[in-house]
Amino acid sequence: MLLCPSVWMFAQGSVVASDVEQLKQAIAECKRLILELPEHSGKQKDTVIKLIHLRLKLQELKDPEEDEPNLQVLLEHRFSKEKSKSVKQMCDKCSTIIWGLIQTWYTCTGCYYRCHSKCMNLINKPCVRSKVSHQSEYELSICPEVGLDKQDYRCAECRTPISLRGVPNEARQCDYTGQYYCSSCHWNDTAIIPARVIHNWAFEPRKVCRTSMRYLALMMSRPVLKLKEINPLLFNFVEELVEIRKLRQDILLMKPYFITCKEAMEARLLLHLQDRQHFVENDEMYSLQDLIDSSSGRLSCSLTEIHTTFAKHIKLDCEKCQAKGFMCELCKEGDILFPFDSHTSVCHDCFAVFHRDCYYDNSTTCPRCARMLERQHEDSQNP
Template identity: 40%
Template sequence: MAAAIANDSPKYKNSLICCSPSVEITSRASSSSTSGCVSADESYDSNYIPKSIANKKLKIHSSATKEEIEKAINQCKELVLSSPQCSDERKWLVRYLVELRLRLEDIKDNDGQVRVRVSIKGHHFEQQINPTNRKQYCDHCSGVIWSIVQSSYICNDCGYLCHYKCVDHICRVCAHVVMTEKGSFEMSICPERGLAAQDYKCAECQTALTFKDTWNEPRLCDYTGLYFCATCHWNDLSAIPARVVHNWDWEKRYVSRLAFQMLNLSWSRPYIDIESINSRLFSFIAELEWVHKMRRDLEWMRRYLCACTEGTNLLSPLFVQLGDVNKKYSMAHLQAINDGSLETQLTELTEVCRSHITNCALCSGKGYLCEVCGNNEILYPFDSGALMCDKCNSMYHRGCWLRKGEKCLKCLRLEERKKTTDVVETDSTDTLEYDIDKFVD
């Protein structure tokens, strides 16, 4: 059983613990039972009932009252006494009996009332009424949550999951609150400060860390650069935004539970400004440079579509995300660029928008004409063969622009007009001063 803990529990996953049974492991397993992990055999499925007692209807709802739990305890006691010794049936009944007693103690501690909602450290917990069939672990004590009989809470904002008895003792601030206040990712690659800067304690729960005790071995979070204990660091794997932006490195690395929740919450939020952080990345990643160009085209298309009643129907969620003027990317966008899926979506989107603008009477009437060649071809700012003047926003064919020495005809006319106006104003000022002096004399 102790070996199953070391192999299956997220608390000991990929740790240096020897999975062979020993006195130290056995004592640790027994002590963990007080935190919701009653049985050391964590590979046991809490939703499985032996066939011999499947028709006894022993399972109770997670919102059962005190009287219902006491009735289930008495029934379970009778079945334990009548079951064969050392059988799988008796083992299951004993585990279930202990869980029922723990559940009864939870209700007694709260005067018979189960709190439906709890707010603590930025979390907004709600009781799990219909938990899933998959195995769940408490984010506070890393013990198994036995959904059959144990009450549990889940945060509606960050997904923090904990036992009913652990909710008042959590020390982790809600990841949603942390990312909302910060509003950006950590852009330094693993900013490690060392265990000495943390006073050899876990960055979250302040548990003493040491390399001598494998149960309290420090684990480095590659996102924050801080060290955590095994309870706060489950060796979750995630891509690191700083490594992606600086090196386009998508290899997943170990992060703490807090960092894992923060990255999951902010994965689709546009927090990354590649132009200001690492503008050279565009020259190395061709797909990223192409998407960046398409975003500029979508920005011009948005100006046309927003002024058209029919064009507003084309403003899909993807268009709103990538057509924004802030030029920021989310990790989901960068991952789609790396996978190649965003290129297909953008191509289809731009073709549909371009077709509407060129065929719509209202949108096409806001196009431009090239005054160099003088033909009737309508130009748009998002055309690849057109070029816009940065000063006066005049449009030219790229070939016409080069043929005129990259000089804008409208800007030249404005400069000549300004010079002429300045000369006329100077002459009129000089004449006025001469007449006044003559009048005074």
């Protein structure tokens, strides 16, 4: 297939470069030919090369896309114009290839929804990040299917007619929502399902719709799972979770040492957990990423290393933190004790620390609590 004369002349550099309008027509003709020619054919590749030459000529005079805004806001999406011309992407609206070299395209900075510039006005799906902001909780039932008839045999999202027989459109089930979607809204992407992890400790990725895939990706690191309430029996069957819970409890006991220690604050020790900041706030909340890393063993190794670093600062490196240790008042023997030591027990009332064996063998009350009660009694007698 031959190029039109205007395209060929521009590609050969025989036309005056100041003729911007004619140059734009030549570029448009090249774009049309690229879309019409067989993909990966020699003629298509030659046309692409000529288009590059034409664009370079135009860039010397004028930005070919200067009329396209760099940022557009639509349905809570914040679309940013992409600069990449070589990477092939799929348009989430029309499900066709985005030719970055010849088509303008945008990506939402919140949920990474991609689309052609020409498809912008046809979008009817709001940004998934807004849902994450307003509804930060998972569906915790395993594939809560209600049936295609309850959906009136229409896609749960765009309401396109669908059928299990594939006529007029194939119905695809999302394992996260349990609902059925058309092929434009469900691309057979896979994701780990939170409900299957919490109830069955199963991490096999399942097929989900595009919206669920984005929602799960954005929610991955959010600590919204309170395992103690959702499935407390999980700790009876998963040893890794028991170990991680103990490490988290120890880290919370170490935190008061660090927030009152100038050296620890200057060394920013607590920033070792900046990727999992909820670990220094409580020992109950988990993110889906925490559970995935627990299953692989990565989280246990990482927390053990951090636990060792923290304990070394308190017990060996810092004299001020060492001075905040305890002596066992029951046996009055042994080394300085800390509440996060494995062989100690802590009084629930006054938080004094004792050897575990001494604490459980002792039949009397805590010595420190006894002193505090006696002092209170004396103060009441002598106001």
